Amino acid sequence: MKSPFMYGKIASGETFTDRETEQRRLSHNFTSRLNTVLISPRRWGKSSLVAKTGFHLERKRKNIRFCYLDLFNVRSEQEFYDYFVQQILRTSSSHWEEQLESAKRLLKRIAPKFSFGVDPQQDFSVSFDWEEVKRKPEEILNLPEMIGRQKKIQIVVCIDEFQNISFFENPVAFQKKLRAQWQHHKLSTYCLYGSKRHLMTELFENKSMPFYKFGDVVFLDKISEEYWVTFIVKQFRKTRKSISEKIARRIAQQMENHPYFVQQLAHTAWTQTTKICTQKELQESLDTLLIQHAILFQREVDNLTNSQINFLKALCSGVEQFSSIKNLRQYDMGSSGNVNRIKESLVNKEIIDITEHKIDFLDPLFKTWFSTVYSKK
Ligand SMILES: Nc1ncnc2c1ncn2[C@@H]1O[C@H](COP(=O)(O)OP(=O)(O)OP(=O)(O)O)[C@@H](O)[C@H]1O
Numbered sequence: 001m002k003s004p005f006m007y008g009k010i011a012s013g014e015t016f017t018d019r020e021t022e023q024r025r026l027s028h029n030f031t032s033r034l035n036t037v038l039i040s041p042r043r044w045g046k047s048s049l050v051a052k053t054g055f056h057l058e059r060k061r062k063n064i065r066f067c068y069l070d071l072f073n074v075r076s077e078q079e080f081y082d083y084f085v086q087q088i089l090r091t092s093s094s095h096w097e098e099q100l101e102s103a104k105r106l107l108k109r110i111a112p113k114f115s116f117g118v119d120p121q122q123d124f125s126v127s128f129d130w131e132e133v134k135r136k137p138e139e140i141l142n143l144p145e146m147i148g149r150q151k152k153i154q155i156v157v158c159i160d161e162f163q164n165i166s167f168f169e170n171p172v173a174f175q176k177k178l179r180a181q182w183q184h185h186k187l188s189t190y191c192l193y194g195s196k197r198h199l200m201t202e203l204f205e206n207k208s209m210p211f212y213k214f215g216d217v218v219f220l221d222k223i224s225e226e227y228w229v230t231f232i233v234k235q236f237r238k239t240r241k242s243i244s245e246k247i248a249r250r251i252a253q254q255m256e257n258h259p260y261f262v263q264q265l266a267h268t269a270w271t272q273t274t275k276i277c278t279q280k281e282l283q284e285s286l287d288t289l290l291i292q293h294a295i296l297f298q299r300e301v302d303n304l305t306n307s308q309i310n311f312l313k314a315l316c317s318g319v320e321q322f323s324s325i326k327n328l329r330q331y332d333m334g335s336s337g338n339v340n341r342i343k344e345s346l347v348n349k350e351i352i353d354i355t356e357h358k359i360d361f362l363d364p365l366f367k368t369w370f371s372t373v374y375s376k377k
């Protein structure tokens with residue numbers, strides 16, 4: 001039987017839960033043509049939320065289309081333009097002949113070159129003379145708006161891992177070009193999202209940056225415990241297995257309501273269970289996950305300095321005032337200046353997340369492993 005839990009892919013259909021308020025907020029933004037900036041740590045559900053909202057809106061309204069780009073592997077401005085055009089054309093029409101026609105008509109000043117595979121429907125791409133694009137990037141950046149006007153559709157351009165543009169050669173100059181064009185768009189709407197909180201907030205909340213006040217900034221939360229309890233109980237029941245609310249709650253609590261890890265632990269518990277999932281099956285599942293990840297976690301710790309490890313020990317023990325004289329001494333963390341450097345490097349290594357209210361491990365499984373291993377030392 002197929003597991004009713006899913007992790008590592010976009011959550012959709014019955015594996016998607018909650019997020020009603022966020023879906024409403026995004027839908028409202030998209031239909032009001034308000035740009036959106038969505039920020040959360042890794043694997044909290046940004047891509048799933050945008051995909052779900054897009055799926056519903058496309059079904060409800062004929063004149064709205066979603067275009068998805070993921071900048072995960074995009075490393076230069078030039079690559080960005082090629083990819084942007086390709087995805088916008090694909091969104092505008094499912095027929096390659098029509099895409100070709102739009103590209104010829106709308107991009108003629110930058111001399112597009114076309115290439116076709118054996119099956120052009122699957123394998124049709126456009127590339128450009130880079131010198132031409134550098135002179136007239138607006139031709140490309142205005143493509144969603146031009147197509148939208150001609151076809152009387154609204155294209156919502158969703159760009160995942162947007163913070164990656166910070167690694168392009170002249171990031172601020174590039175952002176200026178995007179903003180200069182996109183701010184005039186009346187039809188096209190932009191949803192920009194990413195997981196590196198500090199890079200994303202720098203792009204959108206720093207007054208001196210081009211994307212300052214570009215749109216509604218949404219900080220995505222985890223999914224609340226009550227939703228997880230109902231979801232886990234329901235998914236077990238659907239597959240003729242059972243779990244009590246109490247044990248389901250422990251799954252959510254163990255993984256601190258983190259969407260990816262709650263689904264992963266629930267999946268493992270479901271696999272371990274023949275009929276009823278009790279504390280025994282839950283504990284076995286957690287042990288299985290810890291064993292599976294031990295080598296990876298050990299490697300992660302091998303890359304840390306002693307004072308970084310000491311900082312994590314303090315964090316596990318519930319310390320909040322890292323720079324107090326008592327804690328600096330007890331955990332051997334050097335000076336308070338050193339604590340700031342430790343925090344910065346642990347954030348960059350994506351081990352901890354620092355918000356206004358607190359500092360926490362990003363990965364609740366790593367936290368469990370770390371506190372088990374280091375409480376013995
Ligand atoms: N609404 C949801 N309901 C249930 N599970 C969810 C939901 N959203 C996310 N998840 C779980 O979290 C996992 C990660 O979701 P997703 O890929 O959407 O996150 P992300 O924030 O885009 O991650 P990344 O930063 O790695 O791109 C999913 O595979 C799924 O297991």
Ligand SMILES: [Mg+2]
Nearest residue numbers: 046047048160
């Ligand atoms: Mg994602």
